[in-house]
Amino acid sequence: xxxxxxxxxxxxxxxxxxxxxxxxxxxxxxxxxxxxxxxxxxxxxxxxxxxxxxxxxxxxxxxxxxxxxxxxxxxxxxxxxxxxxxxxxxxxxxxxxxxxxxxxxxxxxxxxxxxxxxxxxxxxxxxxxxxxxxxxxxxxxxxxxxxxxxxxxxxxxxxxxxxxxxxxxxxxxxxxxxxxxxxxxxxxxxxxxxxxxxxxxxxxxxxxxxxxxxxxxxxxxxxxxxxxxxxxxxxxxxxxxxxxxxxxxxxxxxxxxxxxxxxxxxxxxxxxxxxxxxxxxxxxxxxxxxxxxxxxxxxxxxxxxxxxxxxxxxxxxxxxxxxxxxxxxxxxxxxxxxxxxxxxxx
Amino acid sequence: xxxxxxxxxxxxxxxxxxxxxxxxxxxxxxxxxxxxxxxxxxxxxxxxxxxxxxxxxxxxxxxxxxxxxxxxxxxxxxxxxxxxxxxxxxxxxxxxxxxxxxxxxxxxxxxxxxxxxxxxxxxxxxxxxxxxxxxxxxxxxxxxxxxxxxxxxxxxxxxxxxxxxxxxxxxxxxxxxxxxxxxxxxxxxxxxxxxxxxxxxxxxxxxxxxxxxxxxxxxxxxxxxxxxxxxxxxxxxxxxxxxxxxxxxxxxxxxxxxxxxxxxxxxxxxxxxxxxxxxxxxxxxxxxxxxxxxxxxxxxxxxxxxxxxxxxxxxxxxxxxxxxxxxxxxxxxxxxxxxxxxxxxx
Numbered sequence: 092x093x094x095x096x097x098x099x100x101x102x103x104x105x106x107x108x109x110x111x112x113x114x115x116x117x118x119x120x121x122x123x124x125x126x127x128x129x130x131x132x133x134x135x136x137x138x139x140x141x142x143x144x145x146x147x148x149x150x151x152x153x154x155x156x157x158x159x160x161x162x163x164x165x166x167x168x169x170x171x172x173x174x175x176x177x178x179x180x181x182x183x184x185x186x187x188x189x190x191x192x193x194x195x196x197x198x199x200x201x202x203x204x205x206x207x208x209x210x211x212x213x214x215x216x217x218x219x220x221x222x223x224x225x226x227x228x229x230x231x232x233x234x235x236x237x238x239x240x241x242x243x244x245x246x247x248x249x250x251x252x253x254x255x256x257x258x259x260x261x262x263x264x265x266x267x268x269x270x271x272x273x274x275x276x277x278x279x280x281x282x283x284x285x286x287x288x289x290x291x292x293x294x295x296x297x298x299x300x301x302x303x304x305x306x307x308x309x310x311x312x313x314x315x316x317x318x319x320x321x322x323x324x325x326x327x328x329x330x331x332x333x334x335x336x337x338x339x340x341x342x343x344x345x346x347x348x349x350x351x352x353x354x355x356x357x358x359x360x361x362x363x364x365x366x367x368x369x370x371x372x373x374x375x376x377x378x379x380x381x382x383x384x385x386x387x388x389x390x391x392x393x394x395x396x397x398x399x400x401x402x403x404x405x406x407x408x409x410x411x412x413x414x415x416x417x418x419x420x421x422x423x424x425x426x427x428x429x430x431x432x433x434x435x436x437x
Numbered sequence: 438x439x440x441x442x443x444x445x446x447x448x449x450x451x452x453x454x455x456x457x458x459x460x461x462x463x464x465x466x467x468x469x470x471x472x473x474x475x476x477x478x479x480x481x482x483x484x485x486x487x488x489x490x491x492x493x494x495x496x497x498x499x500x501x502x503x504x505x506x507x508x509x510x511x512x513x514x515x516x517x518x519x520x521x522x523x524x525x526x527x528x529x530x531x532x533x534x535x536x537x538x539x540x541x542x543x544x545x546x547x548x549x550x551x552x553x554x555x556x557x558x559x560x561x562x563x564x565x566x567x568x569x570x571x572x573x574x575x576x577x578x579x580x581x582x583x584x585x586x587x588x589x590x591x592x593x594x595x596x597x598x599x600x601x602x603x604x605x606x607x608x609x610x611x612x613x614x615x616x617x618x619x620x621x622x623x624x625x626x627x628x629x630x631x632x633x634x635x636x637x638x639x640x641x642x643x644x645x646x647x648x649x650x651x652x653x654x655x656x657x658x659x660x661x662x663x664x665x666x667x668x669x670x671x672x673x674x675x676x677x678x679x680x681x682x683x684x685x686x687x688x689x690x691x692x693x694x695x696x697x698x699x700x701x702x703x704x705x706x707x708x709x710x711x712x713x714x715x716x717x718x719x720x721x722x723x724x725x726x727x728x729x730x731x732x733x734x735x736x737x738x739x740x741x742x743x744x745x746x747x748x749x750x751x752x753x754x755x756x757x758x759x760x761x762x763x764x765x766x767x768x769x770x771x772x773x774x775x776x777x778x779x780x781x782x783x
Contacts, residue, residue, distance in 0.1 A: 230642050232659045238642050239585065239658065296576050296584050299644070300651040300695035309645055312585065313578045346691050347768070349646035422693070 093373060095435070096400040100127035101360055101380040104388070105223075105264055105285045105333025107132045107352070108152060113338055116413035116421070117356055118155040124359030125434055127394045128160040128385070130223075130333070133188055138166035142179045160394050164188045164223060169207060173214035185388065186221035186262075187211070191229055191245075205252060212252070216259035221388060224249065226263045226271065227308050238309045239295070243270040253278050260387070265290065265335045267308045269318035275329060276322070283387040285333025286319055286379075288362045289353045289424055302349040303422050306335065320370050323379055331384035334359060340419040341410065354423045358407060362424065364400050364432035398434055405433035439719060441781070442746040446473035447706055447726040450734070451569075451610055451631045451679025453478045453698070454498060459684055462759035462767070463702055464501040470705030471780055473740045474506040474731070476569075476679070479534055484512035488525045506740050510534045510569060515553060519560035531734065532567035532608075533557070537575055537591075551598060558598070562605035567734060569608045570595065572617065573654050584655045585641070589616040599624050606733070611636065611681045613654045615664035621675060622668070629733040631679025632665050632725075634708045635699045635770055648695040649768050652681065666716050669725055677730035680705060686765040687756065701770045704753060708770065710746050710778035744780055751779035 100122075106129045108117055121129060131152065133139035139148060145163040152161045165171065165179055167189040176187070189208075205212070215222060226249060227241035236244055249263055262283045263275055267290050275284040293310035310316070322330050336359070337352025344350060355362055360380065367376050385392060406429050410420035446468075452475045454463055467475060477498065479485035485494060491509040498507045511517065511525055513535040522533070535554075551558070561568060572595060573587035582590055595609055608629045609621055613636050621630040639656035650656070668676050682705070683698025690696060701708055706726065713722050731738060752775050756766035 230640075232640065232662075235659045237640050237658055238645050294576075294578065294583050298646075299584050299653075299655055300648060300697060301693065302646060302648065302695070303693055305646040307645075312583055313581045316578075345693060347647065347649055347772075349648070351646060426693075 092402070094402045096364065096373065096376065098125075098360070098377050098398050098400065099381045099395045100398050101125050101332060102128040102384045102392070103332055103334050103336070103356075103359060104130040104262070104384040105132065105287070105335045106130065106356065107134070107335070107337040109338060110135055112414035112417070112419075113340075113421070114151070115155065116411060117338055118152055120357040120411070121156060121159050123357045124355070124361075125398045126356070126359050127158065127396060128162065128390070128392050130162045130185065130388075131164060133164045133166040134190065138168070139164070140166050140168055140170060141175065142182045142184060145179065145184050146182060158394055160392055162388070162390065166190070167208065167211070171211050173210050176211055176214040176220060177218060180218040180220055184220070185390075186223050187215060188223040188225070190225045191227050205248065209255070212256050212259055216256045219260075221260045221262060222252070223262045223264055226266070238307070239311060242266070242268050242308050246270060246274040249274060249282070250278065253282055257281065262333075262387075264333060265308060266319065267311050268315045272318045272322045272330075276327065280329070283329045283331065283384075285335075285384075286323070286330055287333065287335045287353070288355045288359065288366065291316070291319055291323075291366050302344045303424065303426065304353065305344075305349050305351055306337065306353045307351040320372065323367075323372050323375050324370070326375055326378060328378070328383050329387060330379065331387060332363070332380045333384070338421040341422050342419065344422065354411075354421050357411065357423065358405075358430065360398060360400060361405055361430045361433050365430040368431060400432050401435045402431060403433050405430040438748070440748045442710065442719065442722065444471075444706070444723050444744050444746065445727045445741045446744050447471050447678060448474040448730045448738070449678055449680050449682070449702075449705060450476040450608070450730040451478065451633070451681045452476065452702065453480070453681070453683040455684060456481055458760035458763070458765075459686075459767070460497070461501065462757060463684055464498055466703040466757070467502060467505050469703045470701070470707075471744045472702075472705050473504065473742060474508065474736070474738050476508045476531065476734075477510060479510045479512040480536065484514070485510070486512050486514055486516060487521065488528045488530060491525065491530050492528060504740055506738055508532075508734070508736065512536070513554065513557070517554075517557050519556050522557055522560040522566060523564060526564040526566055530566070531736070532569050533561060534569040534571070536571045537573050551594065555601070558602050558605055562602045565606075567606045567608060568598070569610055572609045572612070584653070585657060588612070588614050588654050592616060592620040595620060595628070596624065599628055603627065608679075608733070610679060611654060612665065613657050614661045618664045618668045618676075622673065626675070629675045629677065629730075631681075631730075632669070632676055633679065633681045633699070634701045634705065634712065637662070637665055637669075637712050648690045649770065649772065650699065651695050651697055652683065652699045653697040666718065669713075669718050669721050670716070672721055672724060674724070674729050675733060676725065677733060678709070678726045679730070684767040687768050688765065690768065699770045700757075700767050703757065703769065704751075704776065706744060706746060707751055707776045707779050711776040714777060746778050747781045748777060749779050751776040
């Protein structure tokens with residue numbers, strides 16, 4: 092039985108770092124989880140739609156945590172111009188994130204149309220920026236579209252975009268279905284895919300009435316979870332870690348209408364090692380969490396350090412407090428449970 | 438546009454009336470919802486497994502509400518004997534409820550086996566008692582069984598039971614899928630099916646992160662909801678109202694692990710009329726809510742009264758308080774929303 096594992100610090104290619112009090116709690120905990128590089132989501136209030144906003148946000152993050160590399164992204168909206176893309180690229184911004192809500196303004200009968208963004212995508216392809224897709228189409232009762240098939244029904248759009256922009260690097264974010272895994276595998280080398288920690292563990296039963304396991308896209312059937320695990324076991328190089336860690340105050344989870352999001356940042360590698368161990372995937376942990384993503388993004392990292400994981404029990408905290416003036420707590424994934432791997436602090 | 442509707446008071450063939458403080462709150466509200474007959478679930482703590490318990494519970498219910506007819510049921514367990522069935526029948530008890538948990542003790546690889554109960558079922562068939570099935574099999578990751586397909590995978594057992602006991606009246610409770618509707622339609626006249634209020638309205642999206650819409654079986658795809666609505670529009674006589682109304686204190690819903698159940702009792706007919714109106718099914722309301730169930734169960738009712746529904750707005754209360762020593766609240770289905778039909782109190 093393997094008792095320890097030495098890795099380079101990992102990369103999280105999909106993370107929500109929030110603002111203000113929550114940001115002040117989360118950012119210093121990135122390194123705790125064994126992460127030294129992260130790709131930061133732009134869905135702030137207001138969303139990050141310009142180079143200036145992205146650089147100002149990056150500056151705040153770096154001041155809070157100088158030992159982590161922050162890769163920045165812009166929020167796709169109809170206001171984004173090819174000029175802004177060139178400016179962003181020159182400033183070191185790495186990609187653009189597309190959310191389904193932003194697309195529905197240009198949708199036809201619930202089917203998304205990306206056509207309006209084609210000049211932006213063309214420029215991104217030229218300058219070498221990455222397009223990050225939240226791959227779900229909006230629910231539509233008449234068309235039998237709901238949270239359980241919204242990802243599968245989106246995949247045709249991924250294929251079309253890849254066909255129209257074969258050199259544009261596109262990442263299907265937080266894949267949850269067998270259909271998504273198969274589609275990504277079927278496409279060319281410019282198509283990557285992130286997988287979260289929690290989607291390697293949860294199925295639909297786990298978020299039925301369990302708000303802390305509720306996120307979008309929702310976890311799906313057992314055969315879907317198996318497909319996510321299988322593509323990792325296979326060692327496919329275009330699948331890599333993007334946790335989609337998304338902290339919310341507990342009172343916005345334990346209520347009538349819960350916010351979507353699972354918080355994993357402080358224990359990223361301990362969660363991953365525990366789950367990978369459970370399906371005999373430890374040999375794939377390094378490529379999945381530390382290598383594949385950086386290769387896909389063609390990024391070099393300067394802040395990498397060595398991490399030693401050891402097979403010892405680690406209780407997940409019940410909560411993480413945040414905020415000075417208005418204190419709150421965030422309840423992490425698997426709160427109160429015990430992990431079987433931890434980072435050696437010696 | 439129809440402005441009013443006169444019906445006999447309705448029958449709810451699947452209701453949870455609880456115990457103690459919750460019972461004291463719920464039972465007096467049955468008639469408020471336009472119900473004068475209900476078939477009472479036996480899943481108390483401890484469950485009702487004997488004739489004596491059922492009669493004692495019935496006595497409590499009748500003292501609280503003399504204007505409602507309470508039909509009683511027993512909880513199926515391996516301890517239930519053919520002798521007890523004969524005794525129950527003689528005492529006026531109407532049926533026996535099977536829950537999946539009680540069956541898994543005799544299951545093989547997650548597939549339920551009812552064989553151990555065949556002597557009991559044989560006696561029920563002889564004396565004329567009804568078997569009520571919670572039609573789900575337990576989730577099983579290895580067999581790809583989860584809350585989304587647990588009902589569909591159960592249906593083969595319904596078919597088998599019907600085949601083995603063709604004269605036994607069996608009700609598939611709270612159907613949620615197109616597959617269930619089709620199976621019930623395909624079987625003989627001794628197979629009935631209840632449909633809840635909330636499953637005529639909700640899909641999976643509605644309980645994703647919304648604990649007050651979370652119940653078991655969970656609401657499923659839009660095409661499943663359509664099948665439930667279609668079988669009502671068709672006027673099929675073996676489908677009838679069983680609300681599965683199941684009150685829980687709010688603090689056991691708005692928490693990390695929510696209890697399953699939707700509370701609809703105080704507004705049964707206003708909810709139903711509002712939802713039926715939305716899919717042009719008002720002409721079917723009387724047969725579905727007032728006639729089909731009593732015909733299937735062959736029960737005569739003595740406490741029926743006339744109800745006048747009028748098309749006027751009715752706000753759903755935010756909550757129903759209960760309890761004297763330890764006060765709590767129950768949050769009803771659609772709390773804070775406005776119904777379009779109400780019961781005329783004049």
